[in-house]
Amino acid sequence: MSVTVDQALTFGGLAKGRVLAGARNLGNILDSVDVLETPCLPEWASGCKNCLNLTTFYAIKEDLESQIKTVEMLASWNCSALVVHLSILGQLSQMVIQRAEELGLPLIVVPETVSYIEITTPLLGAILQEKTYLLQRSEEIHRKLTDICLSEGGFQAIITALANLVNRPAAIIDAWGNLIAFARFETSKLIVLDRLKNNSRAIAITDSQPTYQSNEGIWFMQLFPWQEYQSEGYIVVVDPTHNLDPLGLLAIEQASIIVALEMVKQHAVLETERRLQYNFLESLLGESSISSDMLLSRAHTLGWELNDKHIIALINISSLEQTYSLSDTLRLKEFQYFKDHFLDIFAGIVKECDLLSIVVDQSENLVLLLHCDKSQTAIQNRRELQIKAETIVSKMKFQGYDFDMIIIFGGFHDKVQDLRKSYDEALMASKVSKRLSLKQPVVWYDDVVLYILLDRIASQPEITGWLEGTLGKLIDYDRVNKSDLVRTLEVFFDNNQKAQQAASSLFVHPKTLKYRLNRIEDILETDPFSKDQQLNLYLATKLSRLLDFVDNR
Numbered sequence: 001m002s003v004t005v006d007q008a009l010t011f012g013g014l015a016k017g018r019v020l021a022g023a024r025n026l027g028n029i030l031d032s033v034d035v036l037e038t039p040c041l042p043e044w045a046s047g048c049k050n051c052l053n054l055t056t057f058y059a060i061k062e063d064l065e066s067q068i069k070t071v072e073m074l075a076s077w078n079c080s081a082l083v084v085h086l087s088i089l090g091q092l093s094q095m096v097i098q099r100a101e102e103l104g105l106p107l108i109v110v111p112e113t114v115s116y117i118e119i120t121t122p123l124l125g126a127i128l129q130e131k132t133y134l135l136q137r138s139e140e141i142h143r144k145l146t147d148i149c150l151s152e153g154g155f156q157a158i159i160t161a162l163a164n165l166v167n168r169p170a171a172i173i174d175a176w177g178n179l180i181a182f183a184r185f186e187t188s189k190l191i192v193l194d195r196l197k198n199n200s201r202a203i204a205i206t207d208s209q210p211t212y213q214s215n216e217g218i219w220f221m222q223l224f225p226w227q228e229y230q231s232e233g234y235i236v237v238v239d240p241t242h243n244l245d246p247l248g249l250l251a252i253e254q255a256s257i258i259v260a261l262e263m264v265k266q267h268a269v270l271e272t273e274r275r276l277q278y279n280f281l282e283s284l285l286g287e288s289s290i291s292s293d294m295l296l297s298r299a300h301t302l303g304w305e306l307n308d309k310h311i312i313a314l315i316n317i318s319s320l321e322q323t324y325s326l327s328d329t330l331r332l333k334e335f336q337y338f339k340d341h342f343l344d345i346f347a348g349i350v351k352e353c354d355l356l357s358i359v360v361d362q363s364e365n366l367v368l369l370l371h372c373d374k375s376q377t378a379i380q381n382r383r384e385l386q387i388k389a390e391t392i393v394s395k396m397k398f399q400g401y402d403f404d405m406i407i408i409f410g411g412f413h414d415k416v417q418d419l420r421k422s423y424d425e426a427l428m429a430s431k432v433s434k435r436l437s438l439k440q441p442v443v444w445y446d447d448v449v450l451y452i453l454l455d456r457i458a459s460q461p462e463i464t465g466w467l468e469g470t471l472g473k474l475i476d477y478d479r480v481n482k483s484d485l486v487r488t489l490e491v492f493f494d495n496n497q498k499a500q501q502a503a504s505s506l507f508v509h510p511k512t513l514k515y516r517l518n519r520i521e522d523i524l525e526t527d528p529f530s531k532d533q534q535l536n537l538y539l540a541t542k543l544s545r546l547l548d549f550v551d552n553r
Contacts, residue, residue, distance in 0.1 A: 002029045002134075002246045003126050005081045005106050008052065011126060013110060013118030017083065020092065021100035021107035028080040028106060029246070030127060033120050039066055040073045048077035052123070054116055056088040068099050075103035083119065087112035138250045141165065145258040155181035155262060159235075162255040166237055166248040172259055174233035176341055185238075210252045212242060219244060221256040223263065232263055277302060277360045281367060285420045292416045304358055306369075310381075312422040313368040313389065313409045314430050317342070320403060342401065349395045353388045365430075367423070368407065378412045385409065386442055393441040408433060408443045428452045435546060454543050463543070471540040477523050488516045489528065490541035497529065 006026035008014050031050040038059050060066040074082055086109055100107035148157045155172055163170040163183035171182035210219045217240035223232045235256050280298055299306045347359045356371040372381045389407040396405055408430045410422030425445040432451045433443045457463055478486055495501040503513040528537045
């Protein structure tokens with residue numbers, strides 16, 4: 001495979017050389033040969049990696065300090081070895097030899113009878129032969145992996161081929177640590193992938209070549225290393241002994257290219273599917289002239305079954321953007337990547353809860369159509385959908401998405417064309433739920449329809465005057481005394497005027513509730529629970545909350 005320093009010592013003039021220091025690193029790889037006859041300059045650093053440097057120390061023959069500094073700089077630049085031609089010095093200082101030994105830099109001397117060309121010609125020939133071989137094998141590996149990609153083999157076939165090429169366990173993980181595909185992993189080794197999932201966001205690999213992490217005994221290769229923002233993921237190869245040869249590293253690099261191409265292909269397919277879904281949803285929710293048969297037929301081409309979909313739910317995700325600064329294009333790309341991952345996780349959780357569900361991204365909202373059992377009543381279906389929706393929100397929070405996610409349902413409708421009505425109802429319920437600052441994970445249109453109706457008339461001057469005359473004294477009392485009597489009255493009405501239930505909802509003792517109700521009656525100077533007053537005051541509490549009247553007076 002690659003030419004090493006100890007192999008180079010068998011070629012041409014170097015066969016007459018003697019190793020004075022750094023023998024423990026004679027396995028260093030050689031990629032190039034260079035002649036060094038002037039003092040080292042910092043800008044040479046990049047060219048010294050894996051390089052064998054030849055020198056006579058002519059320019060610094062009488063400067064022992066500079067000779068030692070040259071050894072130190074070459075070692076820090078990962079030079080493979082330093083060969084000193086003794087035609088000028090005759091012999092090296094023991095201090096130079098000692099410093100090279102301390103730094104592990106192979107230090108070799110050759111007699112003055114050996115010319116540079118006797119060293120460089122056979123060595124460069126061996127390196128070139130090795131590079132040619134690696135290039136040919138790289139092309140073969142690339143061709144093999146490309147054939148797998150073109151034959152629709154997918155991620156699993158690609159990673160299996162890589163694992164066979166390197167004869168080691170290999171896997172593909174995304175940037176969030178989720179396992180995409182793996183091969184040749186024993187059960188005991190899978191714990192490594194679990195650790196990677198927990199720490200994937202902390203992986204800081206930006207190199208365009210495989211990078212070794214000794215703490216895990218794993219080679220990492222970033223996917224899409226040329227991107228200026230978030231990586232798409234990594235190829236990992238388990239190599240606890242750290243002895244993967246250059247051909248194996250080439251196989252990892254080639255596999256990363258093919259995996260990236262497969263990701264691009266799958267992203268393109270996904271984007272096309274999402275666009276078709278979005279366009280159909282726009283037709284479903286906007287064009288009333290399309291017949292139900294046409295809608296069902298178009299839905300069928302997308303793999304959707306709408307006959308059992310009688311209700312639409314919305315999830316507003318605009319608050320996701322609040323955690324990101326969108327001041328430039330780079331941040332916008334990062335947010336889109338974050339949002340795509342969120343959508344993947346959300347769609348997966350929804351499928352776990354309801355295999356027949358449909359999820360469509362509508363920019364600020366996600367549109368959710370869940371399965372309804374035709375043999376059940378609307379009440380039974382609502383109970384089941386409530387459980388599913390709460391489970392979805394709970395699982396998303398478990399995944400780390402702890403923003404205020406609320407699933408808002410419209411009403412039930414029998415006909416496919418009427419799904420747009422359910423959608424409109426969900427939109428109205430969403431608007432009102434924001435106004436009311438509702439925090440529960442699931443909101444139903446039927447539960448807030450009163451607020452929706454009140455909202456339609458709330459802006460009229462007569463309504464403000466009526467609210468002032470009906471509940472104004474109690475609103476003023478709350479504002480001045482920082483109390484919550486309007487809310488107390490509303491909750492008492494909501495609980496059918498049952499004191500024990502209302503006290504529990506308000507988290508107060510029943511005696512405290514009784515005291516508050518007496519104060520309400522004193523402030524209003526009327527019995528709020530008489531038949532003549534109940535309806536007026538109940539509507540007034542709802543309207544006050546909708547208009548946020550206490551805070552805005």
